[in-house]
Amino acid sequence: MSARLVHEPLDLAALLAGVQAADRGGTCLFVGSVRPDDGVVAIDYSAHEDMAVAELERILAEAQNQWPEAATSVEHRLGRVAVGEASVAVAAAAPHRQSAFEACRFVIEALKVRVPVWKREECRDGTARWADNEGRRTASDPGPPRSDSPADGGVAAMPPPGPTEGSAR
Amino acid sequence: MSARLVHEPLDLAALLAGVQAADRGGTCLFVGSVRPDDGVVAIDYSAHEDMAVAELERILAEAQNQWPEAATSVEHRLGRVAVGEASVAVAAAAPHRQSAFEACRFVIEALKVRVPVWKREECRDGTARWADNEGRRTASDPGPPRSDSPADGGVAAMPPPGPTEGSAR
């Protein structure tokens, strides 16, 4: 049982290895990754880190209580996560698949509504906005709240649309 | 969408990579592995291979029909699989996690009741027995039905219990 916030790419193999055991014949892994919705090129994740870890640990303890034979682990990535990269992963292993699926689903659903993590979407046009899990968005000040989240990250790799300069494409 | 029977250890990273795409923000992976129930040290999986692949493809097509935005893949291992090793894996990726969970669960549930795969449990005491997914077991003749599944596989690594020859253990 392990709840972690990490600042580097998630290690899914390690997460799986942490919950698997010979007598747990079913393992369910959920991976959430950044979608390119509405021009998003990356998401800068921040958290109330102490509380997020404490809340994740409480969620895992609740899962343990509800599915005593299951082992669960969760990792959430913080900092800038580019489109297509994983931001969160939950693993649950149990003797039977139903518990593994249910415990895994429980943890990700609880995480989405309880764990103090926020996302600031970085868009192709250089703007940034706060987004919540109900799809509401609020423009963000130009200055990012975290020094390691450049507002123009990824622009070189994916130029913004709009008036092109002499190119037919 | 890919349905495969394989004779080597499952490659989960490749299975995940096969379903993931930037606009599929949720991925669910299920892994089933061999449990050491009642003295089992390994399971020898066999199949009606042509039909198993066809049936797996039909199941994936049904998942595609029910969750059109989801991509699903499945691999089942055949031959001798030791306790703790993975025998089956299902991956489903979709724009939202609910479809990913549901499609993944659908595929493994359908596989368990429809796909012609059989297991012959190899026990610590050297015996073997056929097992079905309802927990019924039937003794197997000493001669294995497949030439590549020795009834004494693994005995060197894990000697059967019983009358010992001069050893206090």
Add this chain to the structure above:
Amino acid sequence: MDTDQSAAVRLRLFARYAELVGTGELELAMPLPATVEAVVAHLKAQHAGAALIPDRPLAAVNLRHVASDHLVRAGDELSLLPPVAGG
């Protein structure tokens, strides 16, 4: 319905059923079409080892699951499947 008195059905057996009969593949000469159940009865009459196969086992024709009243025709491949145990 036409029946072919000289027809043969290709029968495939798997796992425990192959073990019981001692082979995974055989041809049964019998009038066709016939239901899966009739083919199984014919098999049991000819092979003592098949006695422990149920009268209406899980079955597939040409790689698809079928019910035991499904009609097997000349040229079909009938597979008799023990309870499946994948996963």
Add this chain to the structure above:
Amino acid sequence: MDTDQSAAVRLRLFARYAELVGTGELELAMPLPATVEAVVAHLKAQHAGAALIPDRPLAAVNLRHVASDHLVRAGDELSLLPPVAGG
């Protein structure tokens, strides 16, 4: 109930709320205990930037979620949390 007229509550703000107020951490001197809602009203009275924070935001005391009628005591750490967006 005893109130401590000279007490201070340690307030932490995150994400958009920190951006609005211009800081992630401050101390508010006010009579305690007081409800979360009262502390938020006090913050809004003192910091114009806090106007857009809801009257009853998601809140945590000492790293646990609390309702807006929860009593904040001297020495508590109160965190005001924008709608969470993990995953």
